[in-house]
Amino acid sequence: MHILVIRNHRLGDILQLTPMLKGLKRKYPDSRISFMTGSEYGCLLSHNRHVDRIIRFKENQYRHWLKKDPSRYPYMFNRLYDLCADLQDEGIDLVINRQYEEGGLLADILGRNVWGGRYQSSHGLVFDDQRSEDLYKVILSDRRKNKRNLADWSCLIAGVSPGESMELNISSTDQWAADRLLAESPAKEDRPLIGVQLGAAHPFRQWGPDRFSRVISLLVADGNKIVLVGTANEKEMADKVKTAVVKGNGQMIDLVGKTSIPCLAGIMKRCDALITGDTGTMHVAAAVGTPVLAVFYGTAYPWETGPYGTGHVVLYSDEPCAPCLDPSTCRFQHRCKSNITPNDVYEGFLLGNAMRNNRPLPAFTKKDGVKTFVTCVEPGCGQSLIPADQWTKRHLLLPPDEKNLSTNDSAKSDGLPDRATLLEPYFRGDGDEFFSRFQEYLQRIPLLCEMISTSAPAGRIDQTEWLNPVLQIFQNAVAVLQTGDAVRLADFIQYKTADMENRLRLAVKQHTHGQEYQTGKASIRS
Amino acid sequence: MVWILQNFSMNREEKAHWIMNLKNIFTNNLTALDNQFPVLAQRLKNHLVDTSWQAFLTESGVFSFHHDELDGCSASMCSRFDPITEGKTWFNINAAERYHPYVVLGCGLGYHILPFANGRQGNRKIAVIEASMDLFYLAMSVNDLTNIFSLERLSLFVSEQSILESALKDFCTSDTRYGLFLPSTSFNSVYYENISALLDRTIYECRNNGEGDGRCGAVKEFLNLLGE
Numbered sequence: 001m002h003i004l005v006i007r008n009h010r011l012g013d014i015l016q017l018t019p020m021l022k023g024l025k026r027k028y029p030d031s032r033i034s035f036m037t038g039s040e041y042g043c044l045l046s047h048n049r050h051v052d053r054i055i056r057f058k059e060n061q062y063r064h065w066l067k068k069d070p071s072r073y074p075y076m077f078n079r080l081y082d083l084c085a086d087l088q089d090e091g092i093d094l095v096i097n098r099q100y101e102e103g104g105l106l107a108d109i110l111g112r113n114v115w116g117g118r119y120q121s122s123h124g125l126v127f128d129d130q131r132s133e134d135l136y137k138v139i140l141s142d143r144r145k146n147k148r149n150l151a152d153w154s155c156l157i158a159g160v161s162p163g164e165s166m167e168l169n170i171s172s173t174d175q176w177a178a179d180r181l182l183a184e185s186p187a188k189e190d191r192p193l194i195g196v197q198l199g200a201a202h203p204f205r206q207w208g209p210d211r212f213s214r215v216i217s218l219l220v221a222d223g224n225k226i227v228l229v230g231t232a233n234e235k236e237m238a239d240k241v242k243t244a245v246v247k248g249n250g251q252m253i254d255l256v257g258k259t260s261i262p263c264l265a266g267i268m269k270r271c272d273a274l275i276t277g278d279t280g281t282m283h284v285a286a287a288v289g290t291p292v293l294a295v296f297y298g299t300a301y302p303w304e305t306g307p308y309g310t311g312h313v314v315l316y317s318d319e320p321c322a323p324c325l326d327p328s329t330c331r332f333q334h335r336c337k338s339n340i341t342p343n344d345v346y347e348g349f350l351l352g353n354a355m356r357n358n359r360p361l362p363a364f365t366k367k368d369g370v371k372t373f374v375t376c377v378e379p380g381c382g383q384s385l386i387p388a389d390q391w392t393k394r395h396l397l398l399p400p401d402e403k404n405l406s407t408n409d410s411a412k413s414d415g416l417p418d419r420a421t422l423l424e425p426y427f428r429g430d431g432d433e434f435f436s437r438f439q440e441y442l443q444r445i446p447l448l449c450e451m452i453s454t455s456a457p458a459g460r461i462d463q464t465e466w467l468n469p470v471l472q473i474f475q476n477a478v479a480v481l482q483t484g485d486a487v488r489l490a491d492f493i494q495y496k497t498a499d500m501e502n503r504l505r506l507a508v509k510q511h512t513h514g515q516e517y518q519t520g521k522a523s524i525r526s
Numbered sequence: 527m528v529w530i531l532q533n534f535s536m537n538r539e540e541k542a543h544w545i546m547n548l549k550n551i552f553t554n555n556l557t558a559l560d561n562q563f564p565v566l567a568q569r570l571k572n573h574l575v576d577t578s579w580q581a582f583l584t585e586s587g588v589f590s591f592h593h594d595e596l597d598g599c600s601a602s603m604c605s606r607f608d609p610i611t612e613g614k615t616w617f618n619i620n621a622a623e624r625y626h627p628y629v630v631l632g633c634g635l636g637y638h639i640l641p642f643a644n645g646r647q648g649n650r651k652i653a654v655i656e657a658s659m660d661l662f663y664l665a666m667s668v669n670d671l672t673n674i675f676s677l678e679r680l681s682l683f684v685s686e687q688s689i690l691e692s693a694l695k696d697f698c699t700s701d702t703r704y705g706l707f708l709p710s711t712s713f714n715s716v717y718y719e720n721i722s723a724l725l726d727r728t729i730y731e732c733r734n735n736g737e738g739d740g741r742c743g744a745v746k747e748f749l750n751l752l753g754e
Contacts, residue, residue, distance in 0.1 A: 066753035074730030080745045081733060102751045109744040121747055427619040429706025487602035487709045495607055
């Protein structure tokens with residue numbers, strides 16, 4: 001059985017599909033699951049053991065060309081046509097479409113059996129299954145009637161039991177790179193690490209640097225260390241926060257604009273908690289098992305997109321107009337944002353902390369217009385939001401093994417792509433992609449070497465056993481890259497890189513996974 | 527053909543054997559080409575190959591060529607280890623088990639063209655476009671292409687940009703596919719960029735005119751939605 005899942009954009013929405021993927025693989029163990037997504041989000045699923053193939057689709061690039069470059073129209077049209085033709089030739093037994101209109105159109109031409117809605121120009125969105133129609137009607141009529149998380153909706157649409165955990169796996173190299181970023185920061189004291197996501201994709205989803213800086217001041221005064229995360233566009237906001245927090249400035253690590261998605265996941269894994277709005281980072285943290293304190297206002301609606309898992313705290317600004325569709329026309333001066341004060345967030349943080357550590361809950365101020373919820377996922381039922389004052393110990397706390405769920409045995413610990421992936425653009429005739437993919441591959445080698453060197457117990461290993469041959473091959477690789485000769489490079493990948501990879505993988509296994517190191521030479525040669 | 531072998535340390539007998547072998551291959555290829563494409567065969571007979579091509583034997587015992595570019599870069603025309611496997615892999619990834627008309631951009635030394643001649647390809651329409659007459663000459667010298675030249679529905683264009691536009695318009699249909707053979711296309715990249723843009727436009731027009739299978743309308747609509 002070949003299943004195609006379509007979701008092209010939004011980091012959080014893609015992660016919210018991972019419980020469904022897990023359920024599908026459990027229900028149909030012999031199925032082959034292909035996931036079509038935007039090319040920049042492929043990394044979210046590249047180590048997901050429930051996805052057999054990722055079809056990367058250059059959505060952002062295409063959007064740009066559609067607006068700016070009409071000469072590319074034939075190219076896009078032909079690529080898309082060929083993609084559809086190839087997928088039709090392969091034969092898709094079931095399409096699960098989690099994207100209205102665009103995805104629906106693809107779903108309509110790709111499969112006879114479509115769950116989640118197909119789009120037909122003559123009829124608009126047409127639903128073959130009742131669940132998808134229910135969800136669509138609720139969203140269209142009144143979102144407040146919906147009390148189910150989108151992750152659970154997806155499970156129901158796919159006909160699998162809701163309540164599985166989200167999954168995001170990263171390689172040990174990415175984790176190591178994240179650890180290095182944290183270690184390089186001047187804040188060296190051993191304190192609890194709290195992540196703060198300042199910005200959001202849209203300005204109306206941003207809570208504002210002033211409010212965040214007041215929360216951060218309170219957290220730092222309590223003896224916490226703060227790590228600021230976000231995209232390069234949020235640099236200005238981070239600078240404002242750093243200026244505003246005068247006392248304890250040294251306890252702040254600024255990683256805004258410095259992390260890739262896998263690296264961000266690595267940072268989140270190391271955090272003791274994350275404070276954020278309704279953002280992709282929130283879902284990343286929830287997926288790697290880090291507790292979240294999420295602030296919801298404006299268009300955000302926690303029942304739909306709240307952090308998925310047990311034990312996350314959600315502050316919701318419950319105005320009669322919320323969740324709104326167009327905050328730009330707000331007649332109430334964005335009261336929903338100002339309802340939630342820095343003190344509320346701080347109290348919410350203390351509440352979450354006490355719950356997780358099984359301590360008596362602190363008293364928190366009840367306010368009109370602001371509700372505090374704790375998330376709870378029950379297998380078979382999905383996620384519910386429990387008002388904080390009704391929370392009792394009978395509700396499961398964040399299971400301690402949730403972090404372990406996000407580690408994947410099948411994920412390659414070094415994160416090096418295999419030879420077929422490296423050579424694929426060469427055989428497709430795309431020289432630029434081929435060279436840039438190999439450059440990315442090469443950039444990982446020194447990172448891996450450094451990781452192994454720092455992880456190995458001092459004096460227990462003769463690093464020249466593996467390091468020198470690897471460096472020799474690495475230098476050759478750089479020389480081949482500089483010739484600009486695609487054939488030499490292809491030959492190099494095909495016939496010369498295996499030795500380097502074997503040595504590296506062996507060294508990673510021996511020194512970073514805590515396995516007993518046997519007398520160097522014999523094991524490396526074996 | 528002797529110059530191809532001048533760089534090799536072979537004894538006299540071995541060299542004579544190779545010379546005879548290569549001469550036979552070239553002559554047979556030329557005869558087959560003359561039957562199908564007499565004008566091209568005549569051009570090939572009059573062509574003088576640039577002597578800066580460096581020949582070498584690959585590890586699998588067949589020939590490959592290498593060329594130093596003026597900008598300091600270099601270009602190999604196929605794998606230095608196993609060009610035959612490389613050609614088969616290219617074919618399997620790009621063109622195998624498809625019955626669409628196919629345009630091969632870059633003839634190279636022909637190793638990736640050979641699988642088109644196997645019986646399972648049926649009566650498929652194939653066009654091979656090569657920018658460099660030098661390369662085509664070398665391909666004729668090292669590979670037995672007689673089976674390829676005997677294909678009934680083969681079109682062959684070697685460094686003929688002027689007639690390509692109209693020829694490709696005749697050739698292309700909405701289900702035409704094309705593939706670039708990177709070693710040859712990187713050697714003459716601007717030429718192939720133009721040709722691939724021309725192919726994109728031509729196939730697009732075919733599809734845009736409603737010729738096809740109903741996918742065109744959906745794809746157009748998809749792009750409209752994406753652009754909004």
